[in-house]
Amino acid sequence: MDIILRNATIAGQEGAGSTDIGIDQGRIAAIQPGLPVAEREIDLGGNLVAPGFVETHIHLDKSCILDRCRSQEGTLEEAITQVAAAKKGFSEEDVAERARRTLDKCILQGTTHIRTHVEVDPVIGLQSLNAVLALVKEYEWAVDLEVCVFPQEGLLNNPGTDELMVEGLRMGARTVGAAPYTDTDPHGQIDRVFDMAQEFDVDIDMHLDFGGDPADMPAEMDVEYVCQQTERFGYGGRVAVGHMTKLSAVPAARFEEIGRRMGSAGVAITVLPATDLFLMGRGRDHNQVRGVTSAHRLLNFGVNCSLSSNNVLNPFTPFGDCSLVRMANLYANVCHVGTPEETEDCFEMITRRSASLLRLSGYGVEVGNWADLVVLQAQNRASAVAELAAPLYGFKHGRPTFTRDAARLHRP
Secondary structure (H helix, E strand, O other): OOEEEEEEEEOOOHHHOOEEEEEEOOEEEEEOOOOOOOOOEEEOOOOEEEEOEEEEEEOHHHOOOHHHOOOOOOOHHHHHHHHHHHHOOOOHHHHHHHHHHHHHHHHHOOEEEEEEEEEOEOOOEOHHHHHHHHHHHHOOOOOEEEEEEEOOOOOOOOOOHHHHHHHHHHHOOOEEEEOHHHOOOHHHHHHHHHHHHHHHOOEEEEEEOOOOOHHHOOOOOHHHHHHHHHHHHOOOOOEEEEEOHHHHHOOHHHHHHHHHHHHHHOEEEEEOHHHHHHHOOOOOOOOOOOOOOOHHHHHHHOOOEEEOOEOOOEOOEOOOOOOHHHHHHHHHHHOOOOOHHHHHHHHHOOOHHHHHHOOOOOOOOOOOOEOOEEEEOOOOHHHHHHOOOOEEEEEEOOEEEEEOOOOOOOOO
């Protein structure tokens, strides 16, 4: 064995007590108590070992730009306008430097897999995409980085963007994104994105049904059309939608109707608590809406759900340390999660369920899988979320990627 993690409590097997995890040639080679002595050993003291966290929805290219933006209203429209103006000053070097800062934060929080949306349009061209694609190789020592090419400022209404999206897919983007609410023909944008996905055999990840006030809810939501197209193209299990703030505002019967439709079509959802809380409800001076969709309720209808960071230190979300445990905790607070079982679901939505959304293989704390792991200062998944457990170690293919000493009291 190259390394043995002693006295580990495995997430999802907390009742079994502590055990040893043997790692050899980057993979988990054995899981059992009392493994033979190895050249390198780490005593985890009963702390929780989980598969590395999975960030399903983040925007590396526009992270860390608060120094060049000013948010006064805190609305979605203002954020789009502010970032559009800031993009005029972006360069490949600038995007790469800020993305590195954000990636480093992600790694230190125990994340091992990331899907990042990257904007292309006639203003920024392919500069951001070039910068982020170069980081895929640079950061493979710590994270698997997947790029989703994305038309933040519209596709059909923004001439030249379609060609850039196609070129981005040719360059190596593995997912195609969308923001139908930015075009006057949202369904037309959805259709075009499905065509691109089919042509290049890539997955789809849309920003969908984002914004608005409960009083302005339409009779139909774009997700219903996405479900229809998912079935038409045979894309079940390959389509994810992000935000879905409008779904948080519908009555229970309508929520269940849409949830069952998504479940049957195989459309997953990523809820983005920090951004959705920050941007929604800005048109009210009291009784403000939260705009955070109840993912754990959608699980009951067969919908795969994940929680993610979205934006970090920009006008969409002027906060963030890239902690997915913090996102799970924030979500649990906002969405009235209280039972241990529901809190465990929140943990699963930053690990196993997120991995399923990205269709990862070889993921999980099981013999034969890659040793992509995070060690948390906790004894179980529910307490990790409830107490914002600190990540102590990270491993990518069995190689340590970070360490963090546990805090200690100095009593008199």
